[in-house]
Amino acid sequence: MIDRETVDRIYAAADIVEVVSDFVSLRKKGVNYQACCPFHSEKTPSFVVSPSKGVFKCFGCGKGGNAVTFVMEHEKMAYGDALKYVARKYNIEVREREMTEEESKRNDDRESMMVVNGWAAEYFQGILNDTDEGLSVGYGYFRERGFTDATIKKFGLGYCPSKGDAMTTKALGEGYKEQFLVDTGLSIKRETGGWYDRFTGRVIFPIHSISGRVIGFGGRILKKNEKAAKYLNSPESVVYNKSQSLYGLYYAKNSIARENYCILVEGYTDVIQMHQSGVENVVASSGTSLTTDQIKLIGRFTKNITVIYDGDAAGIKASLRGIDMILREGLNVRVVLMPDGEDPDSFAKTHSAEQVKDFIRENEEDFLRFKTRLLMQDAGNDPLKKAGLISDIVQSISEIPDPIIRSVFIKDCARTMDVDEQVLVSEVARKRHTVQYDRETGEFVRRMQDQQRAEAQTAERVTSFKDVSAGSNMEELEKAIVGYLLKYGELNFTLKEGKNLIELNVAETIFTDLQDDISFRNPLYKALYDCYEEQFRLLGAGAKVPEHIFVNHSDPEVCNLAVNILMPNDNYELSVMWKRNDFHINEEKDKLAELVPDVITLYKSKTIESIIDDLKSRLSDDTLPDEEILGIMQSISALNEARTKISKKKQRLIL
DSSP states (O other), X not given: OBOHHHHHXXXXXXXXXXXXXXXXXXXXXXXXXXXXXXXXXXXXXXXXXXXXXXXXXXXXXXXXXXXXXXXXXXXXXXXHHHHHHHHHHTTOOOOBOOOOHHHHHHHHHHHHHHHHHHHHHHHHHHXXXXXXXXXXXXXXHHHHTTOOHHHHHHTTOEEOOSSTTHHHHHHHHTTOOHHHHHHTTSEEEOTTSSEEETTTTEEEEEEEOTTSOEEEEEEEEOSOOTTSOSEEEOOOOSSOOGGGOOBTHHHHHHXXXXXXXXXXXXXXXXXXXXXXXXXXXXXXXXXXXXXXXXXXXXXXTOSEEEEEEOXXXXXXXXXXXXXHHHHHTTOEEEEEEOOTTOOHHHHHHTSOHHHHHHHHXXXXXXXHHHHHHHHHHHHTTOHHHXXXXXXXXXXXXXXXXXXXXXXXXXXXXHHHHTOOHHHHHHHHHHHHTSHHHHHHHXXXXXXXXXXXXXXXXXXXXXXXXXXXXXXXXXXXXXXXXXXXXXXXXXXXXXXXXTTEEEEEEHHHXXXXXXTTTOOOSSHHXXXXXXXXXXXXXXXXXXXXXXXXXXXXXXXXXXXXXXHHHHOOOOOOOOOHHXXXXXOOOXXXXXXXXXXXXXXXXXXXXXXXXXXXXXXXXXXXXXXXXHHHHHHHHHHHHHHHHHHHHHHHHTTSOOO
């Protein structure tokens, strides 16, 4: 792990304008910079970079953060990789904390395997480009497939010589350890002694991680050999997990995010040829059946997947389960069937990018119509086969987590298959409520809810906090409390108590009054609250907590929320006429004496209300003994009394 000192140096050195300018053309406007947002399509600039605050914020899509989170979002990098990217830009040596012996060995082994893979990729490319065998055999094959020199170079394609141990001998001669050659699967040790190369005599397709490092290889045999597999992949290892990797994602990720949909094909050459034609939002499942982890990986960039199948009917039917998996993960799936005798590789070779895109748009179908059309060919007029088809489609519909989308497809299926809609509703409900299904989807539903909640928070345009009221829910109150802390925590306000005027600090008032009642339900708000409280205890009341504490938070979602709070849309200025006539605009900070006590009182009241509701629900249990019922009634009475006292203190009843 990168040590805290190094992280602080990276954040201190990072100039938000310089970092963002590497990817976006910025135009100065006042004290800030503007551009069209790189994260969504727009014609009018709503993307703002504040050099004074060290943050960016889009007031169109809601994305915001610091220099590191910008790199994370734009380049789809992990937090550690984004830190290292910024560190390299400012020539900062990345020092990582001392790890345990076990952590250190695991990390060292992993890095050694990555280094070996990187060396092997360069070796295979060198053999392809600089040897007679590579040029005649390997290059000849790629040329036959229609790949250009630029494409071959872009994807790092290579060739492993046919001499059985040539690569291993070269690697050992250059000092690479046999342990890591074996662990990566590049070399295999013979039982009789000696070595042989896993990919001997094969053309090589390097498989990259999402950040661009080589994690494995795919090799295609060129000689006719019925005993050998046509394609061979690197085995599972610490650095390569087939089920969690997608071929071409490193090259496709930006295009997928920009186009907001991903094209899923079957093979390496399909991906490469599509890229060469100009269609870049394409990935393949690396020669394996589609997995849940691969679908989740696509889901990081888009919720829309278009699956392209070859015309081979047997292969299509075998792949249909992938559709249900995509639906189960809450993604939208459409299907395209290639013309007979065509695959994405051959089609892209003979058509332009626009022609390929037009073909996809004109021929893609939702899963219901695709399945119906495909399976009805087998069912014909056989009622039993038709019933089996309907059951299969119902199973697919039941996988959809969104009830609205599920309802739409039920109606569509009822109309298409001429089946009573209520029957389908009942059958979908039955399938969804089986023990097996609940076990598989319960965790997913919770995860989707958390994701949607986070997306709603980060996408929200937090320009100011509306006055809370008795009708405000706990989420709104939590947001307001955190907002007052981050924006005004160091300020004082004057409160009238009877005939006396007392001066109170915003942060001190909040922490004192809520010390026994705080139980934030939203984890992002709680993280910011705890972060501020920690700094408050260190610095004391009235001290300004530096904004960078929050906008440089290690959790990107917390960082985004902090940016939303601290960076309102200040692109609008008071008119000259208003300034000339000295008009005063009441700002939020002018009303702190009203707003802060309001939110504290309401939060306490709502908390008590929630506890009372829980106690009342327990009273509905007919099996409770009289003593326990009496105890609950007394607790409810005491809580109502406390709630009344809180209300009287504010001189109004909170309903």
